[in-house]
Amino acid sequence: MAEITTERHDKVAVVTVSDPQHRNALTIGLSEQLAAAIAAAENDTGVHAVVITGAPPAFCAGADLSALGDAAEDGLRAIYAGFLAVARCSLPTIAAVGGAAVGAGLNLALAADVRLAGPRARFDARFLRLGIHPGGGMTWMLQRIVGPQQAAGMTLFGEILDAEAAYRAGLVRRVVLGDHDDLLAAAVEYAAGAGAAPRDLLITTKRTMAVTRTLDSHAEAVDTEIAPQVASLDSEEFGARLAAMKSRIASPR
Numbered sequence: 001m002a003e004i005t006t007e008r009h010d011k012v013a014v015v016t017v018s019d020p021q022h023r024n025a026l027t028i029g030l031s032e033q034l035a036a037a038i039a040a041a042e043n044d045t046g047v048h049a050v051v052i053t054g055a056p057p058a059f060c061a062g063a064d065l066s067a068l069g070d071a072a073e074d075g076l077r078a079i080y081a082g083f084l085a086v087a088r089c090s091l092p093t094i095a096a097v098g099g100a101a102v103g104a105g106l107n108l109a110l111a112a113d114v115r116l117a118g119p120r121a122r123f124d125a126r127f128l129r130l131g132i133h134p135g136g137g138m139t140w141m142l143q144r145i146v147g148p149q150q151a152a153g154m155t156l157f158g159e160i161l162d163a164e165a166a167y168r169a170g171l172v173r174r175v176v177l178g179d180h181d182d183l184l185a186a187a188v189e190y191a192a193g194a195g196a197a198p199r200d201l202l203i204t205t206k207r208t209m210a211v212t213r214t215l216d217s218h219a220e221a222v223d224t225e226i227a228p229q230v231a232s233l234d235s236e237e238f239g240a241r242l243a244a245m246k247s248r249i250a251s252p253r
């Protein structure tokens with residue numbers, strides 16, 4: 001049965017695209033479910049980070065183009081809805097890529113803030129080899145993450161990156177040896193770093209980073225950060241954490 005499943009690991013939601021028989025290819029229905037799962041995580045105040053993965057052996061084989069019918073543009077945009085929900089997620093996101101990430105599946109991996117790869121991971125644009133123009137913002141996301149030359153190699157020349165090559169290219173943050181369970185455990189552990197921070201502060205900081213990466217000067221970044229930083233200094237969360245830190249310093253050992 002093709003479905004999107006969600007499991008909670010403390011403050012981390014693990015969202016899985018599950019249709020292994022079809023290598024987790026994105027249908028319109030799966031994309032709708034994926035967008036709904038991301039929205040549910042954002043609306044759950046107990047969730048601080050989201051891990052996206054695919055049921056083994058693949059991560060996501062791309063879009064199920066046979067499901068588009070005659071409404072090509074509307075169908076494509078409906079399939080985009082899943083990975084665009086990940087790209088727009090207000091919470092920190094991690095893609096745990098244990099197998100092939102192809103076409104729209106590559107887009108799903110690119111949409112996350114951080115990617116961890118298992119030894120069987122493959123990153124394959126493939127659009128041109130199928131006779132299809134890239135879509136879903138792939139050319140924009142890929143060039144921003146790996147730079148124009150590497151993006152050209154993958155998009156125009158069909159270069160496929162395995163886990164180690166993806167790490168060297170800066171496409172993935174870490175390669176995790178072992179099976180899919182090991183990869184998921186590593187992703188949840190990595191995401192726990194976000195679980196230790198105040199949720200509202202995570203959301204604000206991610207929003208700020210989206211702005212500052214488009215700026216041209218250090219001074220503009222300082223000006224962008226100052227208002228939310230001042231607001232955080234006035235927060236109850238900061239007050240409580242500061243008091244706890246002072247108490248630990250003052251306590252005799």
